[in-house]
Amino acid sequence: MRLLDAELISSREILPAQWLQAYHAPSLAGSVRAGQFIHVRTPDYSGLVLRRPFSVNTVDRATGTVTIHFRVTGKGTEWMSRARQGERLDILGPLGRPFEVNPRTRHVLLVAGGLGMAGVRALADEALEAGRRVTLLFGAASAAEVYPTSLLPDEVEYVVATDDGSLGHRGYVTDLVADYEAWADQAFACGPEPMLATLARLARGRDERLGVAHLGRKGGRTRSSAASGSAQARRRAWLQVSMEQNMGCAVGACLGCVIHGVDGPVRVCREGPVFAAEEIAWGEPA
Amino acid sequence: MKPKKRVVTNRSTAADPYAAPRRRPALAGPVQARPRGPARSDAPAIPVPSRVADVDLSVDLAPARPGALALRNPILVASGTFGYGVEYGEVADVQRLGAICCKGTTLRPRFGNEPPRVTETPAGMLNSIGLQNPGVDAVIEKYAGLWATWQTPVIVNVAGESIEDYVTVVRRLDGVPGVAGIELNISCPNVGKGGLQFAVDREAASAVTAAVRRATDLPLMVKLSPNVADVRAIAKAIEDAGADAISAINTLSGMAIDRRRRRPLLGNTYGGLSGPAIKPVALRIVYEVAQTVRVPVVAIGGVSGLDDVLDFLMAGASAVQVGTAIFADPLLPERLIDELAAYCAEHGLASFRELVGVALPKGRDRPSVKGVEYRP
Numbered sequence: 163m164r165l166l167d168a169e170l171i172s173s174r175e176i177l178p179a180q181w182l183q184a185y186h187a188p189s190l191a192g193s194v195r196a197g198q199f200i201h202v203r204t205p206d207y208s209g210l211v212l213r214r215p216f217s218v219n220t221v222d223r224a225t226g227t228v229t230i231h232f233r234v235t236g237k238g239t240e241w242m243s244r245a246r247q248g249e250r251l252d253i254l255g256p257l258g259r260p261f262e263v264n265p266r267t268r269h270v271l272l273v274a275g276g277l278g279m280a281g282v283r284a285l286a287d288e289a290l291e292a293g294r295r296v297t298l299l300f301g302a303a304s305a306a307e308v309y310p311t312s313l314l315p316d317e318v319e320y321v322v323a324t325d326d327g328s329l330g331h332r333g334y335v336t337d338l339v340a341d342y343e344a345w346a347d348q349a350f351a352c353g354p355e356p357m358l359a360t361l362a363r364l365a366r367g368r369d370e371r372l373g374v375a376h377l378g379r380k381g382g383r384t385r386s387s388a389a390s391g392s393a394q395a396r397r398r399a400w401l402q403v404s405m406e407q408n409m410g411c412a413v414g415a416c417l418g419c420v421i422h423g424v425d426g427p428v429r430v431c432r433e434g435p436v437f438a439a440e441e442i443a444w445g446e447p448a
Numbered sequence: 449m450k451p452k453k454r455v456v457t458n459r460s461t462a463a464d465p466y467a468a469p470r471r472r473p474a475l476a477g478p479v480q481a482r483p484r485g486p487a488r489s490d491a492p493a494i495p496v497p498s499r500v501a502d503v504d505l506s507v508d509l510a511p512a513r514p515g516a517l518a519l520r521n522p523i524l525v526a527s528g529t530f531g532y533g534v535e536y537g538e539v540a541d542v543q544r545l546g547a548i549c550c551k552g553t554t555l556r557p558r559f560g561n562e563p564p565r566v567t568e569t570p571a572g573m574l575n576s577i578g579l580q581n582p583g584v585d586a587v588i589e590k591y592a593g594l595w596a597t598w599q600t601p602v603i604v605n606v607a608g609e610s611i612e613d614y615v616t617v618v619r620r621l622d623g624v625p626g627v628a629g630i631e632l633n634i635s636c637p638n639v640g641k642g643g644l645q646f647a648v649d650r651e652a653a654s655a656v657t658a659a660v661r662r663a664t665d666l667p668l669m670v671k672l673s674p675n676v677a678d679v680r681a682i683a684k685a686i687e688d689a690g691a692d693a694i695s696a697i698n699t700l701s702g703m704a705i706d707r708r709r710r711r712p713l714l715g716n717t718y719g720g721l722s723g724p725a726i727k728p729v730a731l732r733i734v735y736e737v738a739q740t741v742r743v744p745v746v747a748i749g750g751v752s753g754l755d756d757v758l759d760f761l762m763a764g765a766s767a768v769q770v771g772t773a774i775f776a777d778p779l780l781p782e783r784l785i786d787e788l789a790a791y792c793a794e795h796g797l798a799s800f801r802e803l804v805g806v807a808l809p810k811g812r813d814r815p816s817v818k819g820v821e822y823r824p
């Protein structure tokens with residue numbers, strides 16, 4: 163974790179009100195892993211007192227750049243969307259814990275809902291680089307909001323679902339998972355909480371449906387042998403999810419981002435944002 | 449050697465909190481505390497500094513226990529915004545801070561409130577953390593040993609639902625190496641009084657302060673809530689009950705609506721407002737309290753730059769706490785220390801303490817009520 167001053171090198175609207183921006187931040191590019199995030203300061207402190215958290219969308223170590231992908235949802239992101247090339251942003255990062263891919267995993271399933279693409283996008287690159295095969299299931303409201311194929315590596319198998327059926331499968335992205343659950347050694351997801359909760363339910367039933375043992379659970383090891391929140395717990399999980407929550411500090415100090423974990427409260431910014439699905443107490447009273 | 453129990457000489461039994469007329473409030477003493485003596489303006493024996501390094505930033509926040517809460521500088525970090533001092537360790541230099549007020553600590557572990565717990569508001573934010581903490585024993589076990597190795601004192605912020613809770617927590621903290629003082633968060637519902645906050649009830653505020661005072665010789669600071677009709681009576685009662693210092697303010701009660709879902713946004717419905725939006729309120733309260741009590745006043749509320757620090761000092765604060773602003777700028781507290789020293793050097797002040805209270809009404813025996821009558 164560091165405070166750094168990063169220069170905006172490109173910015174474009176890839177979808178209506180959704181922006182892709184590249185920043186020159188060599189120390190960040192050199193250390194960040196897929197699933198981690200950054201906390202970006204907006205300049206108008208008197209009006210906007212909080213930083214904005216963004217997943218690191220892609221990383222280019224060679225050029226020392228990272229990209230973020232965001233939707234304009236308020237004043238802070240609106241200001242960011244208007245930032246020009248050459249502008250410098252104050253960034254705190256990398257923050258949080260990354261996705262953990264089991265060394266034995268060969269087939270990686272990514273599941274993204276809408277802006278959740280930004281949460282899993284970097285893992286597609288990381289997994290391909292490590293010689294794994296990647297299928298990405300993506301869900302959006304309609305064709306107009308579907309993440310452009312041109313922004314994905316060619317090697318990724320890209321399967322789309324839209325709520326209105328204007329592109330790909332008509333329905334939820336979670337409907338598509340059944341076709342891949344046997345193929346995938348591990349799955350990684352980011353998106354709206356109901357989507358993640360559905361995936362977690364599917365993941366729980368998967369063992370029974372397929373009659374397979376969990377990765378890394380051989381030799382009589384049980385869930386409790388890997389401390390909740392540990393890299394080990396995530397590495398062994400079939401499904402890892404990247405959770406979202408409003409944040410204050412993003413370093414674990416304010417307890418503003420806390421959600422229910424099965425073993426008690428967890429900070430999305432510190433114990434997460436990536437969790438093994440079974441570490442989250444889904445559907446607790448909200 | 450433990451300092452002697454403080455002899456409270458000014459305990460007022462009269463209902464009128466202003467019964468004992470005061471000169472100017474006594475400001476926090478220098479670290480080499482001398483007995484309360486003549487007004488500072490009579491003793492300009494210290495040479496005027498020309499260099500930033502010569503400026504005296506030290507301040508004693510518990511003059512009645514000389515040295516027990518002697519800070520190197522008057523910039524503290526506010527409870528709940530800096531965790532236990534370890535979370536920002538990779539980016540901020542905690543060793544430079546005047547003091548750290550840690551997250552609110554209760555007798556038993558608390559989960560806190562349902563998410564979402566924070567949201568941004570115009571020039572501020574709302575939080576409804578709900579005092580999540582692992583309980584006093586876990587706090588001592590996890591952090592006190594580390595705190596004891598720091599040069600920055602850690603003041604433990606204590607919360608409770610009954611006087612017994614507060615007293616038990618404070619007893620456990622008493623004598624623990626690494627615990628430099630107590631800040632009582634009295635903005636908590638008092639279960640014994642049907643959930644009425646200690647902070648809004650003069651008798652309860654006084655009773656909890658007195659009970660804690662009897663339980664420990666640690667420096668004791670009591671934190672005021674702004675959500676009261678007249679904070680002066682409460683501040684006076686707290687001073688009379690033996691507090692060494694008063695900090696003000698805690699957050700203002702507020703809420704936000706989630707328009708899309710058409711319901712309150714925060715999981716807890718209500719939250720506490722903090723940030724620049726509350727600074728004028730904090731300033732007014734510090735100004736009122738500084739005229740009412742003689743113990744040092746520590747200002748909290750919207751500090752986000754040197755101007756805010758200067759305003760609070762001039763309004764009578766002996767030190768300030770930085771809270772919400774840390775989230776945007778974790779290095780702000782350190783920078784404020786440097787900027788305050790530079791300001792003093794530039795203005796020929798040997799100590800920042802020369803600024804404390806300069807904007808308070810002068811030449812009055814009784815605290816000013818000007819403005820206070822204006823309650824729209």
Ligand SMILES: Cc1cc2nc3c(=O)[nH]c(=O)nc-3n(C[C@H](O)[C@H](O)[C@H](O)COP(=O)(O)O)c2cc1C
Pocket residue numbers: 410416418526527528529551552553575577579605633671697698699721722723724726748749750751769770771772773
């Ligand atoms: C996220 C958050 C958590 C807080 N937790 C506590 C707490 O546990 N105890 C307490 O006395 N005050 C707590 N506060 C109040 C602050 O210490 C401070 O009084 C208030 O935020 C006003 O200062 P500011 O405007 O500089 O933030 C909290 C404030 C925030 C923003």
Ligand code: FES
Pocket residue numbers: 408409410411412413414415416417418419420429430431432
């Ligand atoms: S945002 Fe402050 S603890 Fe996570």
